[in-house]
Amino acid sequence: MAMFDYFPNYVWNLSVSIAMASGAELGEIMDMCQPLLAKAETGEDAGTVEFMREWMKVADKLVELANEDEAKGRLLSAGPKLQRAALYYLTAERMQAHGSAGRLETFRKGLACFLKGTEFTGEDVTRHEIPYGDKTIPVLYTRAIGVEGPAPAVVYLNGLDSNKELLYWSRLPQELAKRGISCLCVDQPGTGESLRLQGLPATWKSEDWGTPVYDWLAERGDVDAARIGVTGISLGGYYAPRVCANEPRYASGAVWGANHNWAEVQQKRLKREGQNPVPHYWQHVQWVFGASDMDDFLEKSAGMNLNGQMEKIKVPFLVTHGARDRQIGLEYAHQSYDQLVNSPRRELKIFTDREGGVEHVGADNMSFGRSYIADWFAETLGGRLS
Numbered sequence: 122m123a124m125f126d127y128f129p130n131y132v133w134n135l136s137v138s139i140a141m142a143s144g145a146e147l148g149e150i151m152d153m154c155q156p157l158l159a160k161a162e163t164g165e166d167a168g169t170v171e172f173m174r175e176w177m178k179v180a181d182k183l184v185e186l187a188n189e190d191e192a193k194g195r196l197l198s199a200g201p202k203l204q205r206a207a208l209y210y211l212t213a214e215r216m217q218a219h220g221s222a223g224r225l226e227t228f229r230k231g232l233a234c235f236l237k238g239t240e241f242t243g244e245d246v247t248r249h250e251i252p253y254g255d256k257t258i259p260v261l262y263t264r265a266i267g268v269e270g271p272a273p274a275v276v277y278l279n280g281l282d283s284n285k286e287l288l289y290w291s292r293l294p295q296e297l298a299k300r301g302i303s304c305l306c307v308d309q310p311g312t313g314e315s316l317r318l319q320g321l322p323a324t325w326k327s328e329d330w331g332t333p334v335y336d337w338l339a340e341r342g343d344v345d346a347a348r349i350g351v352t353g354i355s356l357g358g359y360y361a362p363r364v365c366a367n368e369p370r371y372a373s374g375a376v377w378g379a380n381h382n383w384a385e386v387q388q389k390r391l392k393r394e395g396q397n398p399v400p401h402y403w404q405h406v407q408w409v410f411g412a413s414d415m416d417d418f419l420e421k422s423a424g425m426n427l428n429g430q431m432e433k434i435k436v437p438f439l440v441t442h443g444a445r446d447r448q449i450g451l452e453y454a455h456q457s458y459d460q461l462v463n464s465p466r467r468e469l470k471i472f473t474d475r476e477g478g479v480e481h482v483g484a485d486n487m488s489f490g491r492s493y494i495a496d497w498f499a500e501t502l503g504g505r506l507s
Contacts, residue, residue, distance in 0.1 A: 124485040127154055131396040131447060132165040133172070133216075138484045140212045143290035144205060153179050153209070166400045169216045176213035177227060180206040184234065196241040203238030207231045211286055218401040219408040228317055235286045245298070246289060251337040253330060256321055259314040260334075261285045261306040263294040264343065265504075273348035273502035274303040274338055276331075276371075278364075280355025280378075280482070281323075281409060282399045284313030291354065291487055293377075296495035300504035305338055309360065311409045322411030325424035331364030335371065348372050348502045352494060354482050355398070358449075359383050359425055362457065366433035373501035375439035375494050378446065378482040379454035382426040386449060387419065396447040398481075431460035437501040441470045441490060445479040466501065 125138045141150060153175045160168030183206040190199035210231035217224045239246050245264050250257035265272035275297055277288050285306040288294070294304035308314045309330055311323025324330075331351070339346035350373035353361030358380035365374035380386075389395050390402070399405050403415065412418035438461050442454035454469060461467040470493055472478035477486035499506050 124480050128158065128161040130161060130165045132398070132400055133157075133161050135396075135398065135481070135484055136212055136216055138480075139287065140208055142484070142487045143208050143287060144201075145208060146205065149179050149183075149205065149209075165397070166218075169218065169400050170221065172216050173213040173221075173223070173227065176209045180209035180213070180230070180234075183209070184230075187238075191241075197243075200238045200241030200243075203234045203241065207234035207238055207286065208290065210234065211284060215282055215284075216400055219404045225317060231286065232314070246294070249337075251334055253310075253321075253333055256315075256319045258310070258321075258330060258334065259285065259308045260337075261289050261294075263289070263298055263304045263306075265301045265303045266298045267505075268301045271343060271345035272301060272303050273350070273372075273498070273504060274305060274344045275350045275352055275498050275502070276334055276338065276364075277304055277306045278309055278327075278351070278353035278357035278360045279307065279312035280353070280357050280398070281312075282405065283354065284308060286313075288354065291491060293352075293491040293494060296491050297498060297504070300495055300499040300506065302495075302498055302502060302504045303344060305334070307334060309334075316409060320411075323409045325363075325422065327360040327363045328367035331360075331371075332368050335368055339370070346370070350374060350498050350502050352377060352498075354378060355449075356380055356383060358457075359427060362427055362434065362438070363430055365436065365438065366427075366430040369435065371436065373437045373498060374434065375441070375497050376457070377441055377490050377494060378449060379440050379442045379457045380449055381431075381453035381456040382428070384423050384425040386453075387422060395450070396481075398448060427457060427460070431457055432462055434461060435463050435465070437466035437497075438464045439468045439470065439494065439497045441472065441493060443479040443481060443483060443485075444471050444473045446481045448481040468497070 183202045187199040187202040214227045285308045288306035297304045310321040315321040351371045352375040354377040358376035358378045365371045407418045410421045440458045458469040478489040483490040
């Protein structure tokens with residue numbers, strides 16, 4: 122199974138593939154991408170300003186069309202248009218260099234369209250803020266379906282360059298809800314709103330924010346505090362195990378893409394081994410970690426490996442990985458799994474060509490990853506499989 126390889130570089134194709142998996146319309150994708158084909162040939166960093174302009178053009182048009190629907194009271198028609206507009210704004214923003222003109226304004230448009238769009242379509246997702254020092258961690262909460270009393274729940278963590286809206290569009294929250302499990306999509310420090318609107322940088326010590334997130338969820342009357350799991354996608358494949366290892370109240374864990382030694386991956390990327398996830402990569406990671414220069418970034422991310430951490434996990438844990446992941450090598454999935462020596466139930470699932478989901482976090486087909494992880498939590502937290 123192949124990723125949608127429209128452009129001559131991996132980074133742009135990854136963004137387009139994620140957008141398609143997140144609800145984009147193929148005709149709109151072509152309208153946005155065709156004018157960019159020549160620009161993409163000059164490299165992954167060139168042409169990202171034009172990328173934003175083309176994607177915003179379609180997003181702005183969708184907002185206009187949604188406004189016309191709204192004026193006629195046709196909210197169920199307006200909602201999906203606003204959600205696609207949000208997706209295109211957030212995808213365009215994700216491709217920009219740190220500090221580029223219009224980036225923050227585009228991000229805010231994406232957030233506003235997401236909230237309005239999901240409200241109009243009646244989707245069960247609500248935004249909240251979890252206190253964190255003198256700031257907050259923004260989250261999206263989706264409730265379990267068909268559960269009387271407190272339900273199990275899963276904390277779902279971003280990767281390096283995703284946001285909680287993209288987590289929601291990965292459809293894992295909806296798959297969990299069907300199985301009787303609530304889900305909390307988290308803009309942890311270094312991602313989404315936490316980084317862009319509050320200036321909260323990433324930290325390798327993810328339990329510092331993983332514990333307050335657990336506490337907030339456990340205090341909800343509709344959540345069973347004894348049945349809270351944690352998962353993460355991409356760099357969340359580092360954060361989630363680290364949280365699970367150091368906050369023993371999490372009852373189960375899983376990763377959508379292993380990320381056992383991200384510090385080592387940076388050394389490989391310096392040698393141009395493996396693909397980058399976003400354009401302007403080194404600028405991006407310095408921003409994420411609040412680093413002043415490359416040396417500062419490498420120092421701040423030096424702790425990003427799970428050696429000595431996986432052994433602390435004493436609950437069921439699932440490691441998933443794509444067999445042909447071009448960003449994070451398959452060996453890291455084996456390292457994470459092999460070190461789960463104290464987990465009472467450990468599993469390694471490698472997605473192969475037979476099914477799909479072989480690319481990084483299943484960018485070629487996300488359906489297999491979300492189903493497998495949702496089933497895992499149904500089995501380990503007490504949900505439904507049918």
